[in-house]
Amino acid sequence: MQSFFVKSKNMESFDYYRIDLRSLPVGKSEFRYELDDSFFVSKEGTEITGGHLDVEVSVRSGETFDVEVGIHGTITIPCNRCLDDVEVPIDVEDRFFVRMGEAELDEGDDLLIVDEKEGVLDLEWHLYELIALQIPIVHEHEEGQCNPEMMSQLERHGAGCRTEKTEPDERWNALKKLAEKQGSL
Secondary structure: OEEEEEOOOOOOOHHHHEEEHHHOOOOEEEEEEEEOHHHHHOOOOOOOOEEEEEEEEEEEOOOEEEEEEEEEEEEEEEOOOOOOEEEEEEEEEEEEEEEEEOOOOOOOOOEEEEEOOOOEEEOHHHHHHHHHOOOOOOOOOOOOOOOHHHHHHHHHOOOOOOOOOOOOOOHHHHHHHHHHHHHOO
């Protein structure tokens, strides 16, 4: 088994996430990466502003390459309530297969086709997508942890968080009764 550890001060060159599949020895090869803020800064249009993640990649070579990825750590994104940074834990495992062939071939959900002439698997975007898909729909600080100044501004302008339960609109009751009636037919 061959192991590689990659940590770079200059992450502007993302060649670190490219694995030359043709040069891998027979068997299992492992790669470890440390992703920091610089990994996310280079991505335009993302809400992820930073992070500290450990990535483990295992590639078992053969006619089809079996790739396992584990990502563990935290990312930094703006809180939905106060817009200050909030850390979100990331813990994701993924497995997919890679086959060399013609670039035009169809890819399945868990099968990537790498151009046979190039023979290189570029993990950069795959890693980013795995992380981005772990962001919860609502990402907020724990109750009482938001920026107090922002929270007072929200309250002042009537946009504060409503923690009390409100009764449903009475107009929905007629529709609910109709649905119940239809269900009993």
